[in-house]
Amino acid sequence: MKDCNQCGKCCIKYADGGLSATLEEIKMWELFQPHIYKYVRNGSIWNDPDTGKQLTHCPFLEKTPTQNNAPHQEKYTCSIYLDRPEDCRHYPTSISEMVRDECEMIEVIDLKDPKRAQIKLDALMSDSRPPNR
Ligand code: SF4
């Protein structure tokens, strides 16, 4: 199991209507982070502030310049990293999810022993998940 290499696949895949935010998160954004809250519509994220339509990409996903512009080396960052929804914080949750999403943290050795890989993943993600998870 490798560290996240910021390939951006998860953000690109799930921001198209596949993410949710808790009522508490939305309330906090409404009170303190209007630049985030403006992308919330009827409790769903992320929506066009003007039309209210579901966006096909996350407005907070930013591509970082690569040294030689090689497409396979593209890296992404989250401009609201410290305030991102729990849904984003908790990814990835399982080996099967990572395989399905082609998450680049996965290594060949993980595929050979998914149970062991899940233990490694859980340890790696322990700081990002709720204590009872
Ligand atoms: S809020 Fe941040 S972590 Fe979540 S999808 Fe957008 S860029 Fe990715």
Ligand code: SF4
């Ligand atoms: S798909 Fe995996 S490696 Fe790529 S950004 Fe998401 S967590 Fe990181």
